[in-house]
Amino acid sequence: MTLTTTRRAPTAPPEGTTVLAPGRRRAHGRGLRTLLWALAVAVPLAFLAVFFAWPVVVMLAKGFVVDGRLDLSGFADVFARPRTWRIVGLTLAQAGLATALSVLLGVPGAYVLHRRSFRGRAAVRALVTVPFVLPTVVVGVAFRSLLVEGGPLGFLHLDGTFAAIVAALVFFNYAVVVRGVGGLWERLDPRAEQAARALGASPWRAFRTVTLPALAPAIASSASLTFLFCATAFGTVLVLGGLQFGTIETEIWVQTTQFLDLRAAAVLSVVQLVVVAGVLTVAGRARTGRERALALGGERQGERPLTLRRTPGTAPGDGHALALGAAAVTAAVVVLLAVPLVNLVVRSLRVGDRWGLDHYAALSDEPAGVTVSVWTAALTSLRVAALATGIALVVGGLVALVLSRRPRRPAARRALSTMDAVVMLPLGVSAVTVGFGFLLSMHEPFGLHVDLRTSPLLVPIAQAVVAVPLVVRGVLPVLRAIDPRLREVAATLGAGEGRVLGTVDWPLVARPVGLAMGLAFAASLGEFGATSFLARPDAPTLPVVIFRLIGRPGPDSYGTALAASVVLAMLTAGVVAVCERLRSARGGLAVGGEW
């Protein structure tokens, strides 16, 4: 750089930065700005009010309003039934046990897959993720095909048992813990642990007293999410549990569709809402802790290769045994995760005593009891999922955008945190409740003479309601992690609010949005709880067809169900794999979304 000490005359205000004369144009601009932000708040809230709150309220009213008066005697009545207590107990026991197992197995997995490097790690990480994105009905079918009499593990006599359900729930949620905890672990500064070692702590004590507490927010956050997913599990439990076992969610379904007891269903919906609200509160607390912890980390400082033999030059007792233990546990889990998947594919190719593609050929026929072929249903699923994803992206994207702002006024900040909690509710309210509420409320909604129940938009809208929290949780942490000063710098360089959004926020958030899009798409493809109520008989989605097929007797129906499950699994896994590539592409922020 050449040192110039001659002083040039100060510049006149350059073109393009001339100060706008005070007056109408600015007032106009500010009015437009307020209008746009008001729309960004109003559109998602209106959507959730009409398509979430209203149906749920109508459903609850069916249970609690008798002859125009509020009647809460249903609570006493339903809670007097031993069956209710059994179901609530079962729900908590299943979810609690499955969560504990997922954490116990998932923490070593997070260490091996996010803190150690080895050949094929990317493939193992992908394999671990597959169960999480599999449709719940497929998970149920995969486990049953493994455990039924005559299946590879039939000798264990686990079909229709409590253990089978817990195993399926762990299978489904292992990835939640691995990714949640691993995401924090790989950014954790290893020097704190190294300092503990230098102070005389053994590898185990250093882990227990330094690393584990640092991971606690991520563990609590993943555990509460896992608990939430387990407590509201529907498709898996419905397929595996038969009549003996269930969750509150399946019980709501049984009460509405089998016993037509809307009061009991309404009471159970309230119970579930209470459980879920409690878990969400815990998750929210843990999450703020986690977002705080993220700021501390550098990236990938502590990653070391994983070797079977102790690295030459390290002393015995330096933690190699711990690493090997974690690796062994993780290897066993990975094999166990692969078994139901491989078995599903193998069994779908088994025709009687020989091998063949007959079940796949049957996908283009209309099976008995189902009005459309599996391929037609798959097309319906894709179309519905695309629509649902579009709606969820618009609604969830706007919510994330609004929630990522940091207003100065305390009142506005409190309003935002309330909105944050409200939009997470669909994650916890029974999808069955939403679906059934749709049926009740969309016939002449608000007294209008339209019957939305026959609208082809109904299923996509219901699935979008379920997918909105996924989009928000995927995009919001990234938006919040953008340093506000980056936007301020852009503003001082002459960029208006719109240009800042387009050139600062959007490029940084584009990949997480892509990822959230994929997850929303996968969730819609597999959505079963709400869809089982709403899908029209002539246009069922793939999960609905699979559920109908396994309900029918005969090896052919069962074989077709297996083949259809493989197709559905391939579809979702393919979508998620494409989106994963977005995540691993180069550049961008070090912070990912919640999933």
Next chain:
Amino acid sequence: MSARGLGVDGVVVRYPAVRRGAPAATAVAGVDLRVAPGEVLALLGPSGCGKSSLLRAVAGLEPLAAGAVTWDGVSVAGVPVHRRGFGLLFQDGQLFPHRDVAGNVAYGLAGRPRGEVAGRVEDLLAVVGLGGYGARAVATLSGGERQRVALARALAPAPRLLLLDEPLSALDRSLRERLALDVRAALLATGTTALFVTHDQDEAFAVADRVAVMAAGRLLQVDAPADLWRAPASRQVAAFLGYEAFVPLAAAPDPLRRFAGESGTLALAPGAFVVAPEGAGELVGTVRAVLTRRGRPALLVDVPGVGPVTALGAPADGAREGSTIALATDPSATATVPA
């Protein structure tokens, strides 16, 4: 006083209470300031004194609780940040991670013809000594290079005022000293009016035409560096500038008193005492510690009637803790402040 350039009149900045009922924090408590066109003014103060808040208020990033910010006598209160024509440079640069070096520098040039933008980007990269760096990814730059890019980016749209918020504080010392000179050169070469926030007096003196000393939300003194050093307005200002000992004139040892005026307090900077050549001492002190300042020997000496002070130099035969030593005085390192 001329109405041209930046005017800050009675500006107050308050941060809202974190919780309901908690008191609001006042960061800037009524500041008046003028920056003439082409002038570089340093805002010097300890951390937490409100200087960054004042800077952000000028930029339009913090709302004014009271007072006005004007340019050429016209209030900018109704002008949004992006139309003020005030550039901003942060401590950590805040480069856009998804754009390369040229993309960062060109950000503020939107709407101009492509050829003109490319030329201006290349010119400014040359001004900050990074010619040819345009295609580099920002992740590959060192800390000093990042700040240079951030400076080029801030200068590119030719802002009528550039606000620099501790732009060199994140860098190591030698780089900081070098870059301070480079920043001054770049500001002069582009004729940019600038408000430069720093907590480092050496940096302020190196970069600025005038220095404003700030503490607890208020301005204590605004002066050219030499005047500021020669005549600090108060003991607080003197202490912040680096004067380390204060002696009431009446109680000061005789050799010191002849530099001072009639009344007030004598402020002594490191170097007010120098180790005297053999037999030329005016005062005697007791060595408390042997120091090195930038490679030159210095002693922490206890002088009766003054207290511990830093004396420059060392006796030829070395010094030990507890030994007594003869000292001479240097009037240029002293100042008189109001008592």
